[in-house]
Amino acid sequence: MSEPTTTTVDVNGHPCRVWTKGSGPKIGFLAGFGGLPRWIPFLDRLAESRTVIVPSLPGFPGATGHNILDTHLDWLVAVRTLLTKAGLDGADLAGSSVGGSFVAEIAALWPQSVRRIAMIAPFGLFDENNPATDVWAQRADDVPALLCAKPEAYKELKAIPAGANSVEWPIEQTRAAEAAARIFCR
């Protein structure tokens, strides 16, 4: 599994990481709750036939600027800016969890900016008679099994890489969970 190339774009004065890998028609991917602390095999599969572009949402790993976004409209405008600057205007978009919700909303508000969308477990639909599990109110040990059919895969995703800063890594993971919470609840 080779590493993607990394660039950075500016959204509201804050840097956001953009990963790119593969060749062929462009497809953008917006990650879900917690973001992507590292490249994952799923994106490699996509990159076999497509140019995969993975911009980090504000506050997700590799990006900051979540704490100036107060309303959901603030977020949508920021995501639209991020996608455009990442070269994804008019491309196919896929997303999971909160990223899945965003691709749907971007397509609804700016239909010309998206060719096709694919959503994986989009977050944000809410039935008060059957509320979704609150992922922000969990014991840390319970989170992997709640979010992933293969808990070990989730643990690997979040495990601190060799040589990473042992203070900044957990702060970055917490920041991503905070950013995800900020998207849907004012």
Add this chain to the structure above:
Amino acid sequence: MKMLWFHLMPYTELPDDFKEKHPSVWVDIHSSLFDPKRAHHMYNDFLDELEYAAECGYDAICCNEHHSNGYGLMPSPNLIATALARRTTDTAICVMGNSLALYNPPTRVAEEFAMIDCISGGRLIAGFPVGTPMDTTYAYGQNPSMLRERYNEAHDLVMRAWQEKDTFAFNGRFNQQRYVNIWPRPIQEPHPPIWIPGAGSVETWRWAAERDYVFCYLSYYGYKMAQTVMKGFWAEMDRLGKDRNPYRAGFAQVVGVAESRQQAMDLYTEPAEYFYGRCLHVDPRFASPPGYTTEATQRVGLESQVKMAAEASKAGPSAQQPSAMKMQSLARDMKGIVDNGYVIVGSPDDVTDQLMELAKTLNVGQLMLLMQFGSMSKDVTKYNTRLFAEKVMPRLKPLFSEWENKWWPKPLRVAERAALPAFAGSSPAAAE
């Protein structure tokens, strides 16, 4: 030294198997455990106890705000404070306090605190907590990521509302009000003393010190465990060029006094075990929502953990600083509770000696005493309160007399105050 009598108002009849059968005392505690008819008696007992503390000569009586829980039955401390304002005359009333970010608009806090200050004749101490994660994020649905920003803005709005003489417009990030003009306005000028409850956050210490507010460390784990936090606080005051006036700081301590140590153990074991075992039984999943703790505070905590882990690996596991969860696990029974210094129990001499040590080592002038805790009955509470007032209080009072307490209410002179209650007795003259 000031001694404040602080009531948490716990639900006193949680079942014996509460901890085993219920995941949390907060947020999703089951409604079937709450009996309103029993709560009628609890509230009235608690108010009696607070009024009794005022009669016994404590400098202040205190209440606070919590939601959706069996730990403290005061969603509105302002209701309690108002009742106390009518039933006491000279004691300060410390509302510790109103969680500013939970009020919409926050001018409600400015108004209600001003009402309490007017009704009480200027006896209010105004506390501004951020609020626990359980109260703010989970019970009240506030986004932890915005909580502190909302708190800061609400604070600025309340302070302006108290002090500006003319109607003004407030156009904040979270609050927009075209006409801010509160009626009533507080008696105390320029405003009631402001106290900030908090824990080990350098940012909170700095924020409070810059505004000349009192910082109160509300820990339930006793003065021995509080040494590191309060040393850090005073070091930060030194760094900011503030004096070491002990009245800048408050500390909460659970206390049980009796004629002898054995008698104290007999009286206070059950309520202490109830308090630590049931009232503090909070599901960890409600303890730290992302965004509640600032990144700067997370960084300090993580850096100190890394450092302590390194030191502990040299010195052995016992050198590690206990975490809140560890501290809670040490409180399983009265022996652990007392041996770890969470609760101060004993004869008047024992208690006096320990509180002297507390005052001197923490350099704290505003001592908040938790003298009803857990399931403690009204009679035992009365006994504890009275014995402390008679045998301990006089010996602690002279402490720190060389310092001025600039953070204490300045009530109206007695001659300026209303007679309470005006129509008591057979004729108006009887009230005089």
